[in-house]
Structure formats: structure tokens, C-alpha cells
Amino acid sequence: MQDACGQCGLGFRPYAPAAGPAFLTIAVTGMIMAPVLSVAAAILGPDRTPLVLVGIVTMPVLALVLLRVIKGAMVGYLWALRIGARPDDKD
Ligand SMILES: [Zn+2]
Numbered sequence: 158m159q160d161a162c163g164q165c166g167l168g169f170r171p172y173a174p175a176a177g178p179a180f181l182t183i184a185v186t187g188m189i190m191a192p193v194l195s196v197a198a199a200i201l202g203p204d205r206t207p208l209v210l211v212g213i214v215t216m217p218v219l220a221l222v223l224l225r226v227i228k229g230a231m232v233g234y235l236w237a238l239r240i241g242a243r244p245d246d247k248d
Pocket residue numbers: 162163164165166167
């Protein structure tokens with residue numbers, strides 16, 4: 158995460174969301190991929206090799222895309238509620 162916004166200079170350090178984005182990313186990735194892989198397993202039959210190969214590629218890519226979005230959303234949420242901000246912080 159960058160230290161400050163490139164546009165307005167708002168410092169992001171007080172709004173670091175810790176492990177929240179990682180937890181949500183794992184949960185959302187699982188909620189998306191579990192039904193997809195279940196349906197694919199039912200369609201593909203007993204051979205799980207293509208399923209494993211597709212899962213190995215898609216799950217990390219999906220997680221990395223979601224992590225960026227979810228982390229940005231959590232920083233924005235923490236900033237909006239001023240969670241982590243000190244009283245002398247401006248905006
Ligand atoms: Zn900004």
C-alpha cells in the first residue's frame with residue numbers, strides 16, 4: 158500500500174486494514190470458486206486433472222484481483238469512519 162494518495166496527499170498509514178482484506182479475499186474467492194468447481198466437477202466426471210489445472214490458475218488470479226479491490230474498499234471504509242485517525246489528522 159502506498160503511504161499517501163497521489164492526488165490529494167492523504168496519508169494512508171492510519172487506515173491500514175491489517176489482515177481484513179486477506180480474510181475477505183479468501184472468503185469471497187471461496188464463495189465464487191466453490192460452486193463453479195462443483196458444477197465443473199459434475200460436468201467433467203471422474204477425471205479431476207483439468208479441474209485442478211484450471212483451479213490452480215484461476216484461484217490465485219481471482220484472489221489477486223479481488224485483494225486489490227477489497228483492500229481499497231476497506232481503506233476507504235476505515236477512512237470514511239475515521240477508524241485509526243488521530244484527532245489532529247486533517248481529512
Ligand atoms: Zn486522494
